[in-house]
Amino acid sequence: MKILDWYILKRYIFTFLMMLLLFIPIGITVDLAEKIGRILENNVPFGEVATYYLNFTVYFANLLFPLFLFLSVIWFTSKLANNTEVVAFLSSGVSFSRFLRPYIIGATIVATFALFLGMFLAPIASQGFNEFKYEYLKKNKQIQKTRDVYRQINDNDYIYISSFLPKRNIGMNFTYEHFDGNELKYKIFADNIRYIEEDSIYRLTGYVKRSYDNGIETIEKARRQNMKMPFEIEDLAPVEYAAETKPYFELLDFIKAEKRRGSSNIGRYEVVKLKKWSLPVSIFILTIIAVAVSSIKRRGGMGVNLAIGITIAMVYVFFDKIFGVMAAQSNFPAFIAVWFPNFIFGILAIILLQNAKR
Incomplete structure (x- = not known):
């Protein structure tokens, strides 16, 4: 790899990790502020609370992985653009596709980790997260179809x-x-x-x-x-969040058995399975969108790029949540529900990339 690749790749990974280290403590603080009353009221042991927030960290990171990456790419690429470094790269004869290569390498590294996290680590964290929530915080709420x-x-x-x-x-x-x-x-x-x-x-x-x-x-x-x-x-009385707590290959067997049993929660289970694959793909799509949006130096500086990025991120989350709920609560096909946001934003990524190349 050349100096350009290492320069961008290091900033890609470093900024993403810094974004995680910044937002995860904020997420923990907000969640603790909301739940501290019920935790004290129920005399929850400190060890249980500490384990819950360890699981919460993994659960929270897995849930918002693509968005953290998206915002981090916009942040550091906007800084490159404002410092005219992007113009310098492209003026030296480097094509935009070549400029994009270290971003794709970085996305591949992060997507591989996200795939492993979603298939094997996140289910363990999800089980601890949900068990704590229903044991100590939602004692009167049902976790099963009854x-x-x-x-x-x-x-x-x-x-x-x-x-x-x-x-x-x-x-x-x-x-x-x-x-x-x-x-x-x-x-x-x-x-x-x-x-x-x-x-x-x-x-x-x-x-x-x-x-x-x-x-x-x-x-x-x-x-x-x-x-x-x-x-x-x-x-x-099957537990509604059962699919979230199973590693991928156990999940496949679980869904097969639930289909045979005529479970009414198949849509929910299929969404969990398909998201393990769609999330890593979304990392590539959002990386391309982020580079295409933030590599252009704008009059408003980084603030404009961040505003555009946050708007796109909110629309993506909206599509993802709406279609996910539709699949879980109705007969809407889970495959379409999970992959439709990636399809729409994939088209947007192509359009923005072509515009950025000009």
């Missing part, structure tokens, strides 16, 4: 409950169906089902079992029945 849960457990078994009480591990109006191919072999009803953790069994109250054999129906009843069941207690 109404009208209908799930396929395996190729032959289906369950349904009308409601679930997580604190007591009790499901109401339980139904269990077992098929052999397309033929219903038996069906179990219960007024409620409760998981007995110490014995690893389920206790069914108001138990009724209807069995079918060659058109003959037999009925078995009991006021209370203890039995083993081929599903886990989590299957009765």
Whole structure:
């Protein structure tokens, strides 16, 4: 690599790291100021709080990785433009594409780290972050789907409950169906089902079992029945943020199993999976936009470039959040929801780059 490449690449990485070191403490301070009352009220141990903010740092950085990079590139490239260094580079015979090369190298380094972070480190941090939040800060809020849960457990078994009480591990109006191919072999009803953790069994109250054999129906009843069941207690009330806490390859298996079970949260899970790939791509797109916007020396100086950059960043976040919510809460395709912002801003990047080359 030549002197120009090292000069820009070092500033690219250094400014990005400084941006992280600047905004993460601000984010922690704002979050702590908002939650300090509930933390003190619930007597949360200091070790738990420290672990939470360690997880918060990883979670926060992963969430806003592209935007931190975008603003840092605009910042230091605007300084280069204001010092007429960009003009000097281009006047020496360096093409704009050649000038862009160290930025792409830097984006590749950061995107590789972001990919690793999103696939393996961020899920661990997300689990600790969410567990702390719901254990100490949102004690009265549900983290599970607890109404009208209908799930396929395996190729032959289906369950349904009308409601679930997580604190007591009790499901109401339980139904269990077992098929052999397309033929219903038996069906179990219960007024409620409760998981007995110490014995690893389920206790069914108001138990009724209807069995079918060659058109003959037999009925078995009991006021209370203890039995083993081929599903886990989590299957009765799946945690809504479960996908965020799983490393990538576990996530693939999890989504496959949830599709088979007929989960209503597939859109949310697919968004989590696809964002692990779309985020690194967005780093390249936002880097190109940032260079194209800030490499031009403007009359208003760095302030104008930063204003333009912040506006673009806000629009990007708006698109990303709106389409993400649409996919999670409706039947809107997750692939379109996740990749549409990158597609739109990719076109914008090409247009701005062509304009900057002129």
